[in-house]
Amino acid sequence: MTMRRLVVDMQSSAPHMRLPAWAADEITANTPDGWEVAHIATQSRSLGNGTNEPSAETLAAIPAAEAYFGYGLTPPLLAAAPGLRWAHSASAGIGESITPELRESRVVFTNGAGIYAEPMADTVLGGVLHFVRGLDLAVRLQAASIWDRHPFVDNNGGIRELSEYRVLVIGAGGIGSAVAQRLQALGCTCIGVRRRPALGIPAGFTRVVGPDALEEVLPLGDITVVAAPLTDGTRSLLDGGRMALLPAGAIVVNVARGPLVDDAALLEGLESGRLRGAVLDVFSTEPLPADSPWWQHPRVLVTPHVSGVSPRRTWQRGIALFMDNWRRWSAGERLHNVVDLDAGY
Incomplete structure (x- = not known):
């Protein structure tokens, strides 16, 4: 046989x-x-x-x-x-x-x-809290041996409670749903974007829209999580024009693929102070070059494509x-x- x-x-x-x-x-x-x-x-x-x-x-x-x-x-x-x-x-x-x-x-x-959805969602949660609760400030102050409460209590410091944030997840599949379930459980309202919204609303979301409504919901993305696959249709999905639609103080998270996000537009939003921070596990060029501005940026948390580990x-x-x-x-x-x-x- x-x-x-x-x-x-x-x-x-x-x-x-x-x-x-x-x-x-x-x-x-x-x-x-x-x-x-x-x-x-x-x-x-x-x-x-x-x-x-x-x-x-x-x-x-x-x-x-x-x-x-x-x-x-x-x-x-x-x-x-x-x-x-x-x-x-x-x-x-x-x-x-x-x-x-x-x-x-x-x-x-x-x-x-x-x-990989569960560990990736854990990474997203940890990265979001890093900025929501000012842990980025704490890390820098600790490294400099400085005891200073002012950055935390200053109204412009960006310290808020997680439940105050609206969450937009671009890519409401398995990873997106795992992210939404965690953040919803902690008081956030989560909106998803998926290619076929008619398939229904996955767990964790209160609303799901199609790609044609992306510009409509971007202003709601206090926390915007990119979790969509990289295809010809999603490359540069979060470009400069769409980045400008995010609300002031937004946190951008990318655990999908680097080319979905316009690096220059994201960097400009961070440099201007309009964006609170970015959690980046993936990049357009990997390994990330030693001279990349992401390494030393005070508003960026870098992980080396390990969110699914x-x-x-x-x-x-x-x-x-x-x-x-x-x-x-x-x-x-x-x-x-x-x-x-x-x-x-």
Whole structure:
């Protein structure tokens, strides 16, 4: 009997993206009947949007594969896999994988959307409180060994209670809903923007609008969180004109992808004092160059694209999602997280 083959290509050069031994054992121990698993041992340079330069070991294993579990798909990988029918990316961002070669193939492509929502929402909450409660001021004063209450009690210091803020979440999907649920529980009113508002109002939101109403709701965004996928339609979504619509004292948070936000417009808003602060986990250029103005800006909190890091629980959710999809694929059932190649996510 010919065995159906799954290739697991998860030995990333980035340690936090490398498949844990317990997860590899779980895949092997729960292999459906009729399947064999080829675990690739060679490290590869795995990025959030796809895997570059598949290893020789991968290229040797993939021709007989029906399924692939890795970090996206590249044209060389697709060219070497004539029998590939389903691929699952452990990453949520898959923009670089959507190539003409993928569109022309018969491959069903699924991703890890949703598994990073909880830690990302925790990061958003922490970053927002950093500015709402003046912790940015506290850090600078502590570094200078200065005991000074004035920046906190000055009416212009921007210190407020969290429940006074209205929240706008651009991208009301899994991440956006997790953000809204946390902030709503703490007294905020949350409005979401999503591509298809007719799908309903996710948990945490009081209202959801479509992209055509973005300019209408931006003036309500005391806290504006960017959590949308990067597509041709969302690039520079928060540009200079839209940035100018944000209310005075707004806090901007980007945990999506750097190119969704106009860097120059955001910097101008911060420099002028019109914006209270920015929480930035992603940037147009990564790694962030040493001479970037973001590093030393007093109104900016920088994290190095790690908002989704949760060393064990993210992997638990990701493996559970993959294993359920593998079972569904084997049984001919509908898969979770099938990527819409036209929408870009």
